[in-house]
Each structure stands twice: as C-alpha cells, then as structure tokens.
Amino acid sequence: MSKLVIVGTVAFDAIETPFGKTDKILGGAATFIGLAASQFHVDAAAVSVVGGDFPQEYLDLLSNKGIDISGVEIVKKGKTFFWSGRYHNDMNTRDTLATELNVLADFNPIVPVDYKDAEVVMLGNLHPNVQMSVLDQMIKKPKMVILDTMNFWMDCAMDELQNVIKKVNVITINDEEARQLTGEYSLVVAARKIHEMGPQYVVIKKGEHGALLFHDDNVFYAPALPLEEVFDPTGAGDTFAGGFAGYLAKSGDLSFENMKNAVIYGSTLASFCVEKFGTERMVNLNPHEVHKRLQQFRDLTQFDIELT
Amino acid sequence: MSKLVIVGTVAFDAIETPFGKTDKILGGAATFIGLAASQFHVDAAAVSVVGGDFPQEYLDLLSNKGIDISGVEIVKKGKTFFWSGRYHNDMNTRDTLATELNVLADFNPIVPVDYKDAEVVMLGNLHPNVQMSVLDQMIKKPKMVILDTMNFWMDCAMDELQNVIKKVNVITINDEEARQLTGEYSLVVAARKIHEMGPQYVVIKKGEHGALLFHDDNVFYAPALPLEEVFDPTGAGDTFAGGFAGYLAKSGDLSFENMKNAVIYGSTLASFCVEKFGTERMVNLNPHEVHKRLQQFRDLTQFDIELT
Structure with missing residues (x-):
C-alpha cells in the first residue's frame, strides 16, 4: 500500500437544488477526495487550510475516517473558504452565488514530514501555484501525480496551470474544460493534445x-x-478523483488495465455522492453498499459477444 | 435465422456539415436500416415508396446487398421523398432546410406475401398509421417488433403513436424524445413510464x-x-436500429443478455456510418472492419475487477 497526499480545499458549502437548500455544511475538494479515498483504508494525509470558525467535529470526522489532518492548517483569526451555489432543474448547470476565499487567499501548503515521500499525490482543484508548491516539497519523485483543475484557472492562471500540467501523470477534467484547455471540440483530439502537454493519462469527466x-x-x-x-x-467530480487516487494508492498497480478499475471505482463512489446533500452519503457509506454497486456497474457494461 | 421486415423511407438527402456539402444523395430510414441489417445476411425485405425520379442504381444497390425490394413501390409519376439539413459545428444539432414529402404523402405500405410471417419487424421512423398498417398485415404475430420514431410524431400524431407503441416489444428513441414522450427528465423514470405504455424493452439513444x-x-x-x-x-440512429434488428433476426435469441449484444452491434455499425457522407461508408463496409471495431468496443468497455 502506498501513501497518499491530498491537497485541496476544506470548506463550507451552501447549496440549493430543486430538492432543497442547505445552510453552511462541510464541503471542499480535499474533503470529498479524502472521504472517497478512505474507502480503501490507505495511509492518506490532507493538506489544506481552515479558519477559526471551522468546527472541531468536522476535523474529527476526517480524522476518524483515517485521514491524517496534521497538514490542515488552522488560521485561528481567519474564516474558512466558503462557496455557495444554486443548481438548475437539469442539475447539469449551476450558478455560483458566493465565493469567499478567506484563509485560502494566503494559503501556503505544508506537506507533513511523514508524507514527503508519498508515492501518490492527488492535487485537488486549487490555484496551480499551490499545487506546484506541494510537488516541490516532495523529497522523492512520486510514482503517480494526479491533477484536478477547472476552467477558472484556465481563465486567470493559464501559464501557471500549464507548468503544473507538465509535471503530472494523470489529469482529470470535465469535457468543457478539456475543450477550453486545447481549443479542440473532439475529445479524442483534445486528449491527444493534453498528452502532449505532459500527462500520460487523461481522464475526461462527462457528468451523467x-x-x-x-x-x-x-x-x-x-x-x-x-x-x-x-x-x-x-x-461528485472530487469523489471520482478520490476514488481513482485511493484505489491506485491501495493497489500500487499503475498499469492501464488497473487504471480502468480505478475509473470504475471513481464512478461508483461518485454515484453515491450525488444521492444526498454534500458529504452526507459519503460519510455513511459502507463497504457492502460499494460492493453491491460495483456489481451493478459490471451488469451495466459487461457483454459477451463471441469474436471469432 | 429469422425473416426481417423493414419499413421506412427510401429517400434523397442533401446534407451540409462543416466538412462539406452534398447534392441529392441516397438516404432514408429503410435504406440505412437495410444496409446495417445486411451485415448479418438476414432474409430482409424493405417496405417503402419512391418516385419515378429514383435511380435504378440505388434500387440495385439495395438488392445487391440482399435486401428484397419487392415491397418498395415505385410511383412513376411521383417524386421521391426529399430531406435537406445543415449540421451545426458541434454536429449534435441541425437545421432542417427542406422536407418534401412527395410520394410519401399517400404512402400505403404493402408487405410482400413471403414476408407476412416474418419473425422480426423493424418499424422505421414514419407516420404511426403507416407503421400500424404494416403490423396489421402480418399473418402471424411477430416474435419481435421494434419501433423507431421521432419528436415530430409526438407533436402531430401522439394518439396514433401511442397506439403503435402499445403493440411493440422494443422502442428506440433518443433522450430528448424519451423526455418529451413521458414528461420526465430522468431517463430511468422515463424508461419506466415507456415500459408501462407497452414495450418490454426501451432503448434510449444518446448520440455521442x-x-x-x-x-x-x-x-x-x-x-x-x-x-x-x-x-x-x-x-446514425437508423443504422443503430438496423444493426440491432439485424443481429436479433440473425441470432433468433431474444433474451436480455443477447439484446445487450444487439445494442453493441448497433453502436458499432453506427460508428462507421458517421465517418462519411450519407450511406457511403455503410455501402463499402466489410466484415473484417466490423470485427475489428467490435474488438475496440470490447477494449473500450470491459474491465476486470475482482469482486469478492
């Protein structure tokens, strides 16, 4: 089993969907990635920052899932990063209602000493310079670096983003972001162009x-x-990435064949994430449920044509 | 091997895409369905109508692919159905530039005597009353009736369409049509509602x-x-349906497991159809190419997770 470093936000979210509305609840990329990865009982550490307003019970929740939180800085006088959004009826589009960077504005990530030699690094969606800083702190070249990012950084920090992209093995982005990053409509052509930027593996997320x-x-x-x-x-996207990274860290097998399984695990865990508000479903997910849904994924996709 | 009756248009298409533009070329639902089904060397008959302007070489082309065309009526003084459309840059949307029904306006389908006992009937996209007339002519209840339709008939002939839907085993429609037919956004819920309308099997086509x-x-x-x-x-949609129907007619196995294979064959053949204008790619497709692409489909989707 490999060590896994997760960098990303630990945050408050307030969410509106056609089904209801939440107050400030637990959210953030590192939170969702960590909860998904915890399904594999890997030795994982989160690198993030929160404010003095962040409840101890949320930190305990991550700890109790086996995630090392010594790399989660607490800025006592600061406020935790806050995002608020409203989903449209089709659930595929949303409006951002508020983004308060707060302590994230001056975030200087510190990788815990025990994790500077981690084999797998999951760079959750954050400013590319923060992602790069984490890579720079690793004392041994990780076997696998996975990058998640979004269109926001393509708009305002493209050069910095491309510098990080050069250094990663896997990138996970959605279809529109792949098109924006490459200027290509065909995802096949877009993936080829992203390969040329650095990553040997390109995962394009297409939501539903x-x-x-x-x-x-x-x-x-x-x-x-x-x-x-x-x-x-x-x-859902972070849960996908967390399942992907967690499975790879656990199995240690970085072949393409095994990466297929990592994608299936990522999809499986993401399918749970969307069933309830925020982290609720992931916090209460048990291995039996995961096993059953993997079986559903197999039934969903596997066929048996005789090719002579 | 079962007999297969195919009803649908045999037509002229004029197409504009970002890659180019055609004059009037061979098109029509029954044409694409027939070409796809011909890959399985089934005993198939097309039921359709053309005008005196329809080239003999197009009829010969269908004949030479082993499709019985005795049910293709030639109205000497009439003109063949003509459709013209322009695709947008994303290739997922198009504008219809012209629809000239011509001989289709008074089409009265006649199923050839030898095919009135066919086991498989593929009702291609046409007025639901024409589809129903074909079913009424069958002297033995077919083992499998497959219906393709489109939103146009939902707008202008919903009652007639629902009457046909009651009588079929399989319906193939696209995602937007499934939503329109049922008023449900979730495809899972839409499929359940369509089951309740009659078809035991519901195929929802989602394009790319x-x-x-x-x-x-x-x-x-x-x-x-x-x-x-x-x-x-x-x-592409007709080719999918033709591959689906042709495979089922050939194998004669109407189990869910085998229907998965039919869907894979339909997808495989549709992936060729879109590579060139109109029927060009399907006319020149050879079994070796199909075999190779089925292998690609297997590599694309099959994984091997050990579930304990």
Missing part, C-alpha cells in the same frame, strides 16, 4: 454521461450509473 | 454519449466509440 480514460492510443469508457434522481451533484 | 437498454429493473449502457471526427451524423 460517464468518464473517458485516454492513454496513448487506448481509450476506456466508464459510464455513469443511470440514476432515478440526482439530489446534489456537489463534490 | 452512447445508448441505454432498459428491461424491467435491468439496464445496460453501450457507449459510443469516441471518434476523432464525426463527418456526417445522418442515418
């Missing part, structure tokens, strides 16, 4: 339409489980 | 995002092959 994994001329397509209803999509 | 097959509480997801470029989407 699943995810594509590209490597050289190989491609793998994991569908999303068709759901009766999506209750709250917040954190 | 693949296709879903629903049956009772089972669901199967066949992705579309990620392509570098889609040259012309015209006929």
Whole structure:
C-alpha cells in the first residue's frame, strides 16, 4: 500500500437544488477526495487550510475516517473558504452565488514530514501555484501525480496551470474544460493534445454521461450509473478523483488495465455522492453498499459477444 | 435465422456539415436500416415508396446487398421523398432546410406475401398509421417488433403513436424524445413510464454519449466509440436500429443478455456510418472492419475487477 497526499480545499458549502437548500455544511475538494479515498483504508494525509470558525467535529470526522489532518492548517483569526451555489432543474448547470476565499487567499501548503515521500499525490482543484508548491516539497519523485483543475484557472492562471500540467501523470477534467484547455471540440483530439502537454493519462469527466480514460492510443469508457434522481451533484467530480487516487494508492498497480478499475471505482463512489446533500452519503457509506454497486456497474457494461 | 421486415423511407438527402456539402444523395430510414441489417445476411425485405425520379442504381444497390425490394413501390409519376439539413459545428444539432414529402404523402405500405410471417419487424421512423398498417398485415404475430420514431410524431400524431407503441416489444428513441414522450427528465423514470405504455424493452439513444437498454429493473449502457471526427451524423440512429434488428433476426435469441449484444452491434455499425457522407461508408463496409471495431468496443468497455 502506498501513501497518499491530498491537497485541496476544506470548506463550507451552501447549496440549493430543486430538492432543497442547505445552510453552511462541510464541503471542499480535499474533503470529498479524502472521504472517497478512505474507502480503501490507505495511509492518506490532507493538506489544506481552515479558519477559526471551522468546527472541531468536522476535523474529527476526517480524522476518524483515517485521514491524517496534521497538514490542515488552522488560521485561528481567519474564516474558512466558503462557496455557495444554486443548481438548475437539469442539475447539469449551476450558478455560483458566493465565493469567499478567506484563509485560502494566503494559503501556503505544508506537506507533513511523514508524507514527503508519498508515492501518490492527488492535487485537488486549487490555484496551480499551490499545487506546484506541494510537488516541490516532495523529497522523492512520486510514482503517480494526479491533477484536478477547472476552467477558472484556465481563465486567470493559464501559464501557471500549464507548468503544473507538465509535471503530472494523470489529469482529470470535465469535457468543457478539456475543450477550453486545447481549443479542440473532439475529445479524442483534445486528449491527444493534453498528452502532449505532459500527462500520460487523461481522464475526461462527462457528468451523467460517464468518464473517458485516454492513454496513448487506448481509450476506456466508464459510464455513469443511470440514476432515478440526482439530489446534489456537489463534490461528485472530487469523489471520482478520490476514488481513482485511493484505489491506485491501495493497489500500487499503475498499469492501464488497473487504471480502468480505478475509473470504475471513481464512478461508483461518485454515484453515491450525488444521492444526498454534500458529504452526507459519503460519510455513511459502507463497504457492502460499494460492493453491491460495483456489481451493478459490471451488469451495466459487461457483454459477451463471441469474436471469432 | 429469422425473416426481417423493414419499413421506412427510401429517400434523397442533401446534407451540409462543416466538412462539406452534398447534392441529392441516397438516404432514408429503410435504406440505412437495410444496409446495417445486411451485415448479418438476414432474409430482409424493405417496405417503402419512391418516385419515378429514383435511380435504378440505388434500387440495385439495395438488392445487391440482399435486401428484397419487392415491397418498395415505385410511383412513376411521383417524386421521391426529399430531406435537406445543415449540421451545426458541434454536429449534435441541425437545421432542417427542406422536407418534401412527395410520394410519401399517400404512402400505403404493402408487405410482400413471403414476408407476412416474418419473425422480426423493424418499424422505421414514419407516420404511426403507416407503421400500424404494416403490423396489421402480418399473418402471424411477430416474435419481435421494434419501433423507431421521432419528436415530430409526438407533436402531430401522439394518439396514433401511442397506439403503435402499445403493440411493440422494443422502442428506440433518443433522450430528448424519451423526455418529451413521458414528461420526465430522468431517463430511468422515463424508461419506466415507456415500459408501462407497452414495450418490454426501451432503448434510449444518446448520440455521442452512447445508448441505454432498459428491461424491467435491468439496464445496460453501450457507449459510443469516441471518434476523432464525426463527418456526417445522418442515418446514425437508423443504422443503430438496423444493426440491432439485424443481429436479433440473425441470432433468433431474444433474451436480455443477447439484446445487450444487439445494442453493441448497433453502436458499432453506427460508428462507421458517421465517418462519411450519407450511406457511403455503410455501402463499402466489410466484415473484417466490423470485427475489428467490435474488438475496440470490447477494449473500450470491459474491465476486470475482482469482486469478492
């Protein structure tokens, strides 16, 4: 089993969907990634920052899931990063109602000493310079660095983002972001251009339409489980990334064949995440449920045509 | 091997895409369905109508593919159905530039005597009354009736459409049409409502995002092959339906497990159809190419997670 470093936000979210509305609840990329990765009982550490307003019970929750939080800085006089958004009826689009950076504005990530030699690094969505700073602190070249990012950084920090992209093995972005990053509409062509930027593996997330994994001329397509209803999509992409990274860290097998399984695990965990508000479903998820849903994924996609 | 009756248009299409523009070329639902089904060397007959302006070489082309065209009426003084459309840059949306019904306006389909006992009937997109007339002519209840339709008939002939839907085993429609037919956004819920209308099997086509097959509480997801470029989407849905119907007619096995394979064959053939204008790619498709692409579909979707 490998050590896993997770960098990303630990935050407050306030969410509105057609099904209801929350007050400030636990959110953040590192939170969702950590909760997903915790399903694999890997030795994981979160690197993040919160304010003095952040409840101890949320920190305990992460700790109790086996996530080392010694790298989560608490700025006593600061306020925790806050995001608020409202989803449209189709659940595929949303309006951001508020983004308060707060302590994130001056975040200087510190990787705990015991994790500076981690084999797997998951760079959750954050300013590319913060992501780079984490990589610079590693004393041994990680076997696998996974980068998640979003269009916001392409708009305002493209050069810095491209510098990080050069240094990672896997990038996970959504379809529109892949198109924006490359200027190509075809995802096949976009993936090839991203390969040329650095990452050997490109994962393109298509929300309800699943995810594509590209490597050289190989491609793998994991569908999303068709759901009766999506209750709250917040954190689904991070949960996917956390499942992906957690599975790879646990198995230690970085082959393309095994990465297919990592994509399936990511999709499986994401399918739970959207069933309830925020982290609620992920906090209460048990291995039996995961096992059952993996079986559903198999039934969903596996066929048996005789090719002679 | 079963006999297959195909009803649908045999037509002229004029197509504009970002890649180019055609004059009037061979098109029509029954044409694309027939070409796809011909890959399985089934005993198939097309039921359709053309005008005196329809070239003999197009009829010969269908004949030479082994499709019985004795049910294709030639109205010497009439003109063939003509459709013209322009695709937008994303290839997912299009404007209809012209629709000239011509001989289709008074089409009275006649099923050839030898095919009135066919086991499989593929009702291609046409007025629901025409589809119903074909069913009424069958002297033996077919083992499997597959219906393709479109939003146009939901707008102008919903009652007639629902009467046909009651009588079919499988319906193939796209995601937006499934939503329109049921008033449900979730495709899972939409499929359940369509089950209640009659069909035991519901296939929802999602274009570049693949296709879903629903049956009772089972669901199967066949992705579309990620392509570098889609040259012309015209006929892709009909080709999917033709591959689906042709495979079922050939194998005679109407189990859910085998229907998964039918969906994969449909997706495979549709992935060829979009590579060139109109029918060009399908006319020149050879079994070796199909075999190779089925292998690609397997690599695209199959994984091997040990579930203990």
